[in-house]
Amino acid sequence: MSISLTINGETHATNRDPLTPLVDVLRDDLALTGAKAVCREGFCGACTVLMDGQPVVSCLLPIASAAGRDIRTVEALSDGGELSPLQKALEQHDVVQCGMCFPGMTVALTSFLASNPNPTREQVKQSLVGNICRCTGYERIIDAVLAHAQAMQGGG
Ligand code: FES
Ligand code: FES
Structure with missing residues (x-):
């Protein structure tokens, strides 16, 4: 089953297991390595991304739950290399x-x-x-x- 993710304004389709943590797709498939998978238990916040403007820990967010939502990573905070x-x-x-x-x-x-x-x-x-x-x-x-x-x- 293909899942469509909207990451930093771009749409990405993935055939990964729907329960795959979002952080793994960000880091392993999309080379968006700003979010870090440190504790993988929702404790440290190193994997925080924005979903519809709200911070979420992407280590506990299955990609099925991120589908159709507006996901923004730290890479999207800067604009053309210009820091926010x-x-x-x-x-x-x-x-x-x-x-x-x-x-x-x-x-x-x-x-x-x-x-x-x-x-x-x-x-x-x-x-x-x-x-x-x-x-x-x-x-x-x-x-x-x-x-x-x-x-x-x-x-x-
Ligand atoms: S890796 Fe620690 S909260 Fe996600
Ligand atoms: S964990 Fe990053 S500076 Fe302490």
């Missing part, structure tokens, strides 16, 4: 994270800011509970997100 304003803000604030956790965090924060354009520090902190990093602090990330949000409001 949030990505630029994270870079400007020297947010140094590894490639395992950072794509998922960036995707989750993008979705969060779309519905919370002027968040409090606590709200930003809460927005990251599903994205685990065990090696650095979150403070710089939160600083960057707040500065970015303020700038977008015309206050920065």
Whole structure:
């Protein structure tokens, strides 16, 4: 059975088992390696992508459930190689994270800011509970997100 997936605005047909986790199709078939398969248990957030604008863990999302939905990966955040304003803000604030956790965090924060354009520090902190990093602090990330949000409001 062919399943049609819409990934970053493009349609892809796949004959994979309908229960195949979306992250495997992204990484293995489409070379979209931004989403990482780390825990595969829905715990770490490294595989986060957007489905109809909402963050989802693609390690637990069967492709049958992703069919017909608008899937966006971290690769879609930039435009022709130009980083998104949030990505630029994270870079400007020297947010140094590894490639395992950072794509998922960036995707989750993008979705969060779309519905919370002027968040409090606590709200930003809460927005990251599903994205685990065990090696650095979150403070710089939160600083960057707040500065970015303020700038977008015309206050920065
Ligand atoms: S790999 Fe999906 S949540 Fe950890
Ligand atoms: S897990 Fe990526 S910097 Fe800690």
